[in-house]
Amino acid sequence: MGCGLEVEIGDPLDGGTGYVYLFETDGTLDPGAGASYGTYSFNLLAGSYPQDYDLANGPNAEDSEFASPLYRTHFSDRWIRDELEVTTAPTRRG
Numbered sequence: 001m002g003c004g005l006e007v008e009i010g011d012p013l014d015g016g017t018g019y020v021y022l023f024e025t026d027g028t029l030d031p032g033a034g035a036s037y038g039t040y041s042f043n044l045l046a047g048s049y050p051q052d053y054d055l056a057n058g059p060n061a062e063d064s065e066f067a068s069p070l071y072r073t074h075f076s077d078r079w080i081r082d083e084l085e086v087t088t089a090p091t092r093r094g
Contacts, residue, residue, distance in 0.1 A: 005021070038066055058078060
């Protein structure tokens, strides 16, 4: 740990260049860096994950949701989004 790998990516359409940085972790780092942007709840309707999840063929019906203060989205199968509810931030008056 402690070292990263820089990968240069070229865009064949416009000749632009971008970079991706890859790091290895032992799983102890918090990927949200201590910030919570919402909650994700995964619910596989066929049973338990990964035992009842069909990686090869699917479908894998689920009743999963991500919710934040500004939006909520629902997933019905393998990241298939079938609902999106957008809310507005409270307005400060003062």
